[in-house]
Amino acid sequence: MLTTFPYRSVSSLLIRRTVQYPLWNRANVRATYSNEFTKNELLRRYNTEHSSTYFDQFRYIRHLKDAPTVPLSFGLLGLVPFAAIPLYMCSTGIYLPDLAFTQLAYSASxxxxxGGIRWGTLLEESNDWKKYTYSILPSVAAWLALLIPGRWSIVWALASFQGFLYYDVTKPGYPLWFKGLRVLLTTASCLTLFATLILSFVLPKK
Structure with missing residues (x-):
């Protein structure tokens, strides 16, 4: 007579182990996992369930090693227009308002x-007014950046970049490598905008 197998599947025989994943500036999170859970899934769940401070966002940079080559390459190339303008004005020793505006226009785009990226993540979800409203706010902020006069337009662009970055990295919906890429690219672009703002004070205008 055959003996009934007491488990539904072989996977149920796997011994579940408790491991620790050290997170930067946080107490270690203990998580139980089996073969159906990956490290990224555990980290995603932890990040979803725990609030973050502003500086905690920089911990995502370590996941850049998992970023696909294509988005990483295009992202880094996208920094060229940001960096080229303040570097050119430094080399000439003259602040060019029209050239600075082209950097602002690129920042607005x-x-x-x-916002378009966030909208794309919502296409398979049911109607959620709050999430869809957020996804159009970056477009409104970009439009306002082009309307605000003088140096305040750069300040507004900086605040918009940082505000939307903080929201995106503290909310679910993006893979960890993408959050790391967002942190890197936003930080670099903000540094170039800040450099242009400083140059507007220290260099003579043409």
């Missing part, structure tokens, strides 16, 4: 693009 990138801010608007950030």
């Amino acid at each position: 990138i801010i608007s693009y950030v």
Whole structure:
């Protein structure tokens, strides 16, 4: 007579182990996992369930090693227009308002693009007014950046970049490598905008 197998599947025989994943500036999170859970899934769940401070977002940079080559390459190339303008003005020793505005216009297009990414993640979900409303806010912020006069437009662009970055990295919906890429690209672009803002004070205008 055959003996009934007491387990539903072989996977149920796997011994579940408790491991620790050290997170930067946080107490170690203990998680139980089996073969159906990956490290990224555990980290995603932890990040979803725990609030973050502003500086905690930089911990995602370590996941850049998992970023696919294509988005990483295009992202880094996208920094060229940001960096080229303040570098050119430094080399000439003259602040060029029209050239600075082209950097601002490029910044506005990138801010608007950030909202488009969030909109794309919502296409398979049911109607959620709050989430869809957020996804159009970057476009409105980008439009306002082009309307605000003088140096305040750069300040507004900086605030928009940082505000939307903080929201995106503290909310679910993006893979960890993408959050790391967002942190890297946003930080670099903000540094170039800040450099342009400083140059507007220290260099003579043409």
